[in-house]
Amino acid sequence: MSRARSSDPDPAADLPRLPDWLRGLPGETLEDAALSAGAALALLHQVQSRAQTPLALWRARLALQAAAQTARHAGRPEREAAIRDALCLMRPGDAPGPAGEIGLAWQRAVERPLSDETLARALPHLAAGQGAALPGAPIQQASAAIEAALAEAPRDHLTALVLGDAALARALGWSHLLPLLGLGLTRRDLGAGGVDLRLTCHRAVLKAAGPALQLAADLARQAARLQSVVPKLRVKQSTRAVQLVLARDAIAPAMLTGLMSDRAARRFCDRLVELGAARELTGRETFRLYGL
Template sequence: MTFARANSIECLATLPRMPDWVTSGRAETPEDVAFLSGAALAQLDQVLARHEVPKTLLRERLALRAAEASVSFSGRSERTRDLRDAVHLLRPGDLPGPAGGDYLAWRCAAERPVSITALSRAVPTLEREQIAMWLDAGQGAPVSRAAMVLEMVLTDAPREELSALILTDAALAQALGWDYLVPLLAQGLNRADLRKRGEDLRRACHRAIISSAAEAVRLSAGLARRTAHLKAVAPKLRAKAAKQAVEIFLTRDAVTPSALPLPDRAARRLCDRLIALGAVRELTGRETFRIYGV
């Protein structure tokens, strides 16, 4: 084992983990729930500060999970595989459909630093002035501020659940001093939570953060290991533009061969080679229209 490889493994082993007492405790009082959600966010903040964590890829993967939650809130049945197909198998001029549109909105929200301009691209049904007003109105600690934004958007625009959830995570990111929106709250809330208001909604948001931040920490560790392995095997690739192709895999949740900077046949061979090296996975289980990811 090379020194660089051994050093990489050692660094990954020291990634902060979510303490068991954060997720296994039975918090009943508002104070206890708020304390545990704060502890979960603090641990996630430490993880996001580590250079080993592929943060762009992590946000893409969390955006997919947030989209799945958003779709379920609207009563639709699409899940991970359907959402990937709806976006990554689009042909020029095709529309992604409602579920694919939700997924694209979350990806758009998470791919650029948080700003009114970036958020208006993700939720174009809302006016920029309205977005700014809602984000500025949130007050208090990070989760309380996010819950306040969620309540205001759902009160003023009850049909804009997707937009409300995106703006809620944007408010949380701003309150925490994060440059980018990290999709967290949608996957921790349920449909009934979106009908709550006041203290009940704040408590639901705190509980959502406990579970979703713990999942983000776990996912970060897994992605860090897999991307470290991909980087380690990259020198074995002989295809032209292999370096650029690896960079795409390091930043995207899912990739089709046509998205790689190679001719179609060469791109497919590269994907097969990466699978043989254990660096990427085929995500669909199909023989055609295959999609790959770390």
């Protein structure tokens, strides 16, 4: 993808980054880890108030990464590309498969404002009362939610991680779930409990924050590039189509056929690539997917 000219202002210039000194904190004690994680969460909070970040796309991309991590927990071989295919190429009535189900759950967890209804849509098997608010500081609430979920179903890491990130987002007053623990916790980490799990959750937040902040900056630049080429897109519904690209991890041209013909949708996506405003994500000649 072509870059903005060096003379152009950087759309991500005022977005926060995770400083090197914060990455280097030892985090050996719960107090140290809590300090580091709290600083990282403050930076992530800032990103969510900046208009230049395409927040829906940011959350969707992080959800895809969390889905791949959760698939690893289950010992599945599928990675991001395979889960993306399952989500974007699935037809009505199709079964997404086990890894696709994981991806669908994370996607549903992040795409709507956080609520009991959102969690029930993401995790239809949730029992009444699961996901309710717990006492304590934000990461303490998150670790308690994970521990409670694993006590109910020790092998259901997906539910535990979604509920952990939901508890964290609610405690912080965020409108949407952000998959931080889903990204930062490993299968081995979830074998801990009590104070050990809380310490691991603090470390996981710091681990996930750096890449999440970098992704926000990258997407802000790419979104600005995409918006800049809209006048060159001679398609009647180009503005609405661009909004769809900015809201999803990836799109298939078929997703645009409600706005334009099938042929026009394919040409629109290829034109975005020609202008350096989007990428073709699969490397395939057929069943192609596009995104920032």
